[in-house]
Amino acid sequence: MVRNHAGIEELGIPVVSIVQEYFLEDAIASGAAYGLQEPAMAVVPEVFTSITAEQTRAAIDQVIEDIVAGLTKPRPEPDGHVVRKVTLHGPEEEVLTFGGKDLLACLQEMNTKFLDWGWSDGFPLVPPTEEAVREMLKGTNRTPEDVVVEKFVPGMAQATVRDIAVNAVMAGCEPQFLPLVLTAIEAMHNPEINLRMCTVSTGAHAPLFVVNGPIAGKVGVNAGSCSLGNAGPGRLSFPNVAVGRAVRLALMNVGGAYPGVLDQDTIGSPAKFSMVIAENEAMSPWEPYHVEKGFREEESAVTCFYGHSLVEIADLESDTAEALINTISLRVIGIGQTIFIPYYPVILLSPSHAQIFDRDGWTKNDIRQYLHLHCRISAEKYRRSKSLAWGHDRKWITAADSQAMIPLYERPERIDIVVAGGTSGKSAAYLGLFPKPYPVRS
């Protein structure tokens, strides 16, 4: 919201933002990200959604003088250009030195400080020495100064290959992983994905990345059992873990999406640490996901599904497409959104499930059409969910008969299907926003 407040102020219209105390640092950081150095604010103690209407009115009574002052008293003029780190915490020097009785002590000191400053995801980090970053940069033909994204959301700093490489080192990536990390970050900035909303929302959002094409095999991105989650057995899934972790660290240290600052999750999600998977193209009965989206099979691509609610769909019994799709639809309807944020499910269909559909002559489109038809709730329930209060464009639902069934997913073509994981008859579904494959550049 502060982004929009800055936009109004830029029009020459004074803005006063009513900010809850916990969101104060967020508001200041958001203001800075959009060029508003000292936003006018009235700070209230509690979030309005958690208190009564009467308490809300009383809270306004307490800050009305601040609101009047913000509207009528001159604000301080900023001093020229500003160069500021995307966090207010920790030192600004480009090179940092840590001392100790031996290298292990130095490493522990670095990890402790990075944790204190909020630069860490909580796990021990690999030290980003100049040598390690130089080595990491060998993983790409792109120059270190090449711009990956002009404005890394939500902090809006420019991100170069070198900036990302530093965080990839900390995540434990090998140089050959770097092109995947860079592409994942580009894919995350697909304008169709509302990355700003995803990163600063009080709802926990996390990116799921799907890798397609030859790079998956070349780098060793796991497409089989245990692809999501911890590495193992052995090195299996290590690229999955490290690539996602690098994106996460870059989101914080380059994008400024620090927990409790710009990232305002109410509860949070472990999915934020890392979710990277390769499509199991070898065991899929259908063309690969990226080919379906217009890529050639020999090209490599990364797709970002930014959303939430990964759920397991366990069905070891169904041996027909009709039975299996019934199980899937029951789970998918359970994670469906009724508030109007247009999440759509990506179904991570295990190879054995995909083969049941294929054997019975079902295409991906049949699966989509079934889910469109069967993932519905009554108009009465929809209206009771208060979704209509969000001012979206499904006004027709206000006139629908109470028992009329409303599709959760209005546009079946936006339901995605990716064949993933091993062969044990367990699929999964994840809600995401408008994915689009991005080509991997070496």
Place this chain on the structure above:
Amino acid sequence: MSPSNGTGQASLRVLNPVVARKFRPMSPAKRQPDLSKKKIGLYWNSKKHGDVALNRVKELLSQRYEGLAFEWLETGPVNEATEEWFESVRQSRLSGVVATTGD
């Protein structure tokens, strides 16, 4: 990275992973000391009780300034403001906006 050299001390030199952002802060909008007969925007973030808060602001400002008018502003549940929306706000000739944020 320097291993201990017999002095009992070692040091580790690393690159700062945090990126610096270069920007020129905007000048804040000029404030008008008296809001009588002016128009104020009330920008609701679509969240519960944000509208209650803004309506209370409206009551209190109306008591304080004679002839003060108001305009209700919204940008929907995910608050994506388009260029067209900003243009409509510009054309509303507002002397200020009070906005709810956070939750």
